[in-house]
Amino acid sequence: MTFEEKIVDKNLTLYCSSNLKLFADEFKSYFYKNINKIKNFLDITEPIELVIALTDKKEEADFVYGQSSFSGYFNDKGAFAYIQLNGKKTKEYMFKGLMHEIIHHLYKYYVYGEEKERITWVDEGLAQLLSGQKDSLQEKQAFKNFVKENLKEDSDINLNELNHNDRSFGNQNGYNLSYIAIRYLHDKLKSKEFLKLLQDEKRLKSVGKGILKEINIYYNFETANVIDNVVKKSR
Numbered sequence: 001m002t003f004e005e006k007i008v009d010k011n012l013t014l015y016c017s018s019n020l021k022l023f024a025d026e027f028k029s030y031f032y033k034n035i036n037k038i039k040n041f042l043d044i045t046e047p048i049e050l051v052i053a054l055t056d057k058k059e060e061a062d063f064v065y066g067q068s069s070f071s072g073y074f075n076d077k078g079a080f081a082y083i084q085l086n087g088k089k090t091k092e093y094m095f096k097g098l099m100h101e102i103i104h105h106l107y108k109y110y111v112y113g114e115e116k117e118r119i120t121w122v123d124e125g126l127a128q129l130l131s132g133q134k135d136s137l138q139e140k141q142a143f144k145n146f147v148k149e150n151l152k153e154d155s156d157i158n159l160n161e162l163n164h165n166d167r168s169f170g171n172q173n174g175y176n177l178s179y180i181a182i183r184y185l186h187d188k189l190k191s192k193e194f195l196k197l198l199q200d201e202k203r204l205k206s207v208g209k210g211i212l213k214e215i216n217i218y219y220n221f222e223t224a225n226v227i228d229n230v231v232k233k234s235r
């Protein structure tokens with residue numbers, strides 16, 4: 001890939017096409033505003049070194065799927081993205097999308113361990129949780145509604161069987177189900193416990209087998225209680 005612009009700032013190196021210079025500068029501020037919270041959450045204390053590369057040249061972006069105006073991926077250096085500024089995606093969407101890829105990088109290289117087998121639902125759930133992509137679901141009630149909408153027929157799914165090898169992950173509602181599982185675990189466990197689980201390949205795989213079923217039961221019982229109370233109060 002060729003990049004006309006290069007911005008170096010502390011441990012962050014940004015490469016971009018000339019049309020994306022302003023976008024890259026703005027993203028840099030966004031990054032600094034959000035990165036400490038993410039590092040604290042993941043208990044990363046050492047300085048992180050990151051390369052972020054942004055291109056608007058479709059012919060160079062062989063990782064682009066379909067016609068999306070934003071497509072990102074990560075590797076051992078950092079995060080990369082194809083960006084089409086006048087496409088349908090908003091700037092906020094793309095900033096969060098870039099943070100999503102950065103979180104994949106941080107999780108793999110600073111928290112989980114690169115030698116371990118990647119567990120897609122954990123990785124995708126965590127990236128959505130910490131990037132702010134699902135911030136509209138922060139309220140308990142909003143999350144509950146989201147669970148009900150998405151878990152209707154899917155509670156028997158073994159999450160470990162969802163993977164990224166083809167596009168079926170997105171088609172099988174993989175992103176939403178991954179978010180639901182990770183958010184549920186995050187809300188249920190103490191932060192130290194949650195972080196410990198995120199590092200434990202064996203336990204994660206065992207959790208992945210039945211967690212959606214547990215969540216389904218949890219929310220259905222809660223619903224039953226709520227209905228029960230409503231009925232009692234109405235007497």
Ligand SMILES: [Zn+2]
Nearest residue numbers: 100104124127
């Ligand atoms: Zn991802």
